[in-house]
Amino acid sequence: MRQRLILHLLLLLLCLPRLSMAQVQPDTTKVSNKRLLVLGSAFGVGYTSLLISLNKAWYSEEERTDFHWFDDNKQWKQVDKAGHFWGAFHQSRAGIDMLRWAGMPEKKAIFYGGLTGILLQTPIEIFDGYQADYGASVGDVVANTVGSAGVVAQELAWQEVRIMPKYSFHTTRYADMRPNVLGSNLGEQALKDYNGQTYWLSVNVGAFLNEESKYPKWLNIAVGYGAQEMVYNDPEANAAAGLDAHRQFYLSPDLNLMHFKGRNKVWNTALYVLSIIKVPAPALEYNRKNGFKLHPLYF
Structure with missing residues (x-):
């Protein structure tokens, strides 16, 4: 597809x-x-x-x-x-x-x-x-x-909206193995390389708490999903190429950008659009190959 x-x-x-x-x-x-x-x-x-x-x-x-x-x-x-x-x-x-x-x-x-x-x-x-x-x-x-x-x-x-789906991306070595499908430059890879894409559900924790709570309203908690070692869309083709395609799960803090809305229409629109993207932050990853791994800054 x-x-x-x-x-x-x-x-x-x-x-x-x-x-x-x-x-x-x-x-x-x-x-x-x-x-x-x-x-x-x-x-x-x-x-x-x-x-x-x-x-x-x-x-x-x-x-x-x-x-x-x-x-x-x-x-x-x-x-x-x-x-x-x-x-x-x-x-x-x-x-x-x-x-x-x-x-x-x-x-x-x-x-x-x-x-x-x-x-x-x-x-x-x-x-x-x-x-x-x-x-x-x-x-x-x-x-x-x-x-x-x-x-x-x-x-x-x-x-x-209290649970916001978000997207993040980082480059991977797999794109070089099949650039015609996974992208030959940064722009193409951000769109095509599924190895580098992570999809998140960013939870506005403060919205679930009472008004008296001291929990910072700007701080969300995000859970993410991605996968690695996928050069071919077919799992058997990946295995034949010596690749072990596997899922990845993440936990990371996130910014609730909509909390920073003000009176300026352009500013509010920018926050609205940017809220579809996960802000780079530390993240805890788990996958079946390597277990738990801490990323100081994950994109």
Whole structure:
């Protein structure tokens, strides 16, 4: 299955102009038809253009067949599925906040905006379903759905996001073993090398405590997931190459960037966007090959 992090980033970038407006306090007394028209038109034009570009860049020269499904659930130690969850979560998060900005009633904004991740990702799965070399992935669809549901559940339960999915990256030696797939430069590797990608759930501990608690509201605790020694998507191909693909689990402190929001719209938008990234910090790792390992600073 092709690399998808770049697609998630492109779709999030599509949201950025609207996110800067969404930092303005919404008028919850009535729906603004003008704002809804701006959102609908911008997304319609932007997303259609993106799909056309992707179709030309990724699919036009590949062999096509009848629509079919492809089981890739055992590939890449499911790090790619974590990426789907991360992307769909933040797309739906942005969708909810933009509908709030447009003045839509709270529950409608949550339910309709919460579908954003699924709606943005589903056409890509359909495109994949017609490709001879792979196909549409049930695992991807499930990960997208769970990601969107994750933000909806938190908004309904707590009226805010308290458990934030995040992404971090470090370079690895494995990209040099297969640069055409894992990337030949830093930018490509950040998007393609699953060995260097870590996906986190950053928990806003302070939000679960009472107001009198002295726990610092800016300090989150994050649990992370990644994997190593994956040059091929197929586990047997990795083993044949002498690689022992294995999972990695992490525990690390993190910054609750949304705690530092102020009155400046540009500042707040920057914090909103940066909150999808895990801040480098010390981390405790566990994996089955080496047991526990402390990283003084982990990216």
